[in-house]
Amino acid sequence: MNLWELLTSTAVQDFIKESIKKKMDALQISTALNKAGYSNEERAAIMDYMGLVPKFREKFGCEFLLCDKLALEQSTAQDIGHWKAKLWPSGEDAKGKAVHDLCCGMGGDSFFLPMELNVTGVDLDENRLVMYRYNAKVFRGESDGKTILGDARTVQTAQATTRADFFTIDPARRAVDGENQRDLRNLMPTFAEVLEIAKNYRGGMAKLPPGYPMNEVPEDCEIIYLGSHTDCRECLVLFGSIAQHPGQIRAVMVDKNGETQAEWSAPRDTKREMRDDANQEQFEHNLELEGKDRIYRTSSSQSDLPMGDLSAYLSEPEPVLLRSHLFGVVAVTSDPSAHLISEGIAYVSSEKPLPSPGFANFEVLGHCEIATSAVRTMLKAHDVGKLTLKLRGVKLDPDTEIKRLKPKGKNSAILFYTRLAGEKNAILAKRI
Numbered sequence: 001m002n003l004w005e006l007l008t009s010t011a012v013q014d015f016i017k018e019s020i021k022k023k024m025d026a027l028q029i030s031t032a033l034n035k036a037g038y039s040n041e042e043r044a045a046i047m048d049y050m051g052l053v054p055k056f057r058e059k060f061g062c063e064f065l066l067c068d069k070l071a072l073e074q075s076t077a078q079d080i081g082h083w084k085a086k087l088w089p090s091g092e093d094a095k096g097k098a099v100h101d102l103c104c105g106m107g108g109d110s111f112f113l114p115m116e117l118n119v120t121g122v123d124l125d126e127n128r129l130v131m132y133r134y135n136a137k138v139f140r141g142e143s144d145g146k147t148i149l150g151d152a153r154t155v156q157t158a159q160a161t162t163r164a165d166f167f168t169i170d171p172a173r174r175a176v177d178g179e180n181q182r183d184l185r186n187l188m189p190t191f192a193e194v195l196e197i198a199k200n201y202r203g204g205m206a207k208l209p210p211g212y213p214m215n216e217v218p219e220d221c222e223i224i225y226l227g228s229h230t231d232c233r234e235c236l237v238l239f240g241s242i243a244q245h246p247g248q249i250r251a252v253m254v255d256k257n258g259e260t261q262a263e264w265s266a267p268r269d270t271k272r273e274m275r276d277d278a279n280q281e282q283f284e285h286n287l288e289l290e291g292k293d294r295i296y297r298t299s300s301s302q303s304d305l306p307m308g309d310l311s312a313y314l315s316e317p318e319p320v321l322l323r324s325h326l327f328g329v330v331a332v333t334s335d336p337s338a339h340l341i342s343e344g345i346a347y348v349s350s351e352k353p354l355p356s357p358g359f360a361n362f363e364v365l366g367h368c369e370i371a372t373s374a375v376r377t378m379l380k381a382h383d384v385g386k387l388t389l390k391l392r393g394v395k396l397d398p399d400t401e402i403k404r405l406k407p408k409g410k411n412s413a414i415l416f417y418t419r420l421a422g423e424k425n426a427i428l429a430k431r432i
């Protein structure tokens, strides 16, 4: 019995169910597996897999799936998967149509596609295809779970009998040697290759990392930034007949059931895309401007948001609005007074709160230079004892700084260490 057969065997699945029910700890599990006659290697594999069970149950809401740690990490979760499924033809329009899930991995991008579509997973890694076949059957039944061991770049042109109408692709990200981070341009297949692949299908979609430079995306594509309240998980590029709004950018906040929670859109603006790319490089290489919070690419184009002084409110755009660069357009449409307070820093200041969802709004209580005595005086004046420190454009350790400030008082507040017209500044505010 190979590893995958072992993990999907009734004996192992029953054991896992029982051990979860009995809330067994690692030692009890290992002892029980030993007693049941599993070898050391099998025990290790079962225990590793058991560590993933709560994770895939949460990510996909089903009892058993086949995966390993990396395949699970790379997979598209059910909230985003459900949302994306609505972009495909369905009902009569989908009947008899075939889709290639290119770089299918364990299958996250196939599970929720309309049932009328015939989906085939394509991957270079046979282990991933084993996972895909098992998982596709869990979600889509016996008729699906077809796979091709092959290269996403050539599968459509290699054999006439396995051609598909549509594609979805989720390129792998190559790790950069010696770094934890993954270079977002370093995709396998590359985005240039994805553009070539797209020419051979009626339409399709490509999942890119959210920070991928959008000026590389052809004008006739639609771009959608997808995430939740707290993150932006992918930049989805739609091609051909799947692109219902070519030339548009959308930012969509998806709830846990895969429904649209909030959505914004605007025509693409080539000038802004070019300028933002240049700005991003500048900020990425300016250590002085890096705080513990990530520095986001900002829309500092004059046409979107002008610069100005600190007004009554300070707002933090939520990740999908930031990544899509739409936050400037959305802010100024809601409040014409909206502006940035420092070049390249993604805080918006305005006379009234900005729309929520979309922005986290804070009422400004006061501000001063970043100097211990000045900040302490400001905290004391507002009787602030409980602080959350947010950094953007200033680099220091927030926990050490809060200890140093020793706030004493009965109110809680947010302290922003950021920049006003390029100069470091502390802004005290209340979340509203």
Ligand SMILES: C[S@@+](CC[C@H](N)C(=O)[O-])C[C@H]1O[C@@H](n2cnc3c(N)ncnc32)[C@H](O)[C@@H]1O
Binding pocket: 071, 074, 075, 076, 102, 103, 104, 105, 106, 107, 108, 109, 122, 123, 124, 125, 128, 150, 151, 152, 153, 170, 171, 172, 173, 188, 189
């Ligand atoms: C990010 S994972 C896909 C995750 C998948 N969409 C999911 O939701 O489970 C990328 C996959 O691309 C595969 N891959 C990389 N280059 C490929 C190529 N040229 N052709 C086919 N598959 C490839 C890798 O083996 C890996 O399984």
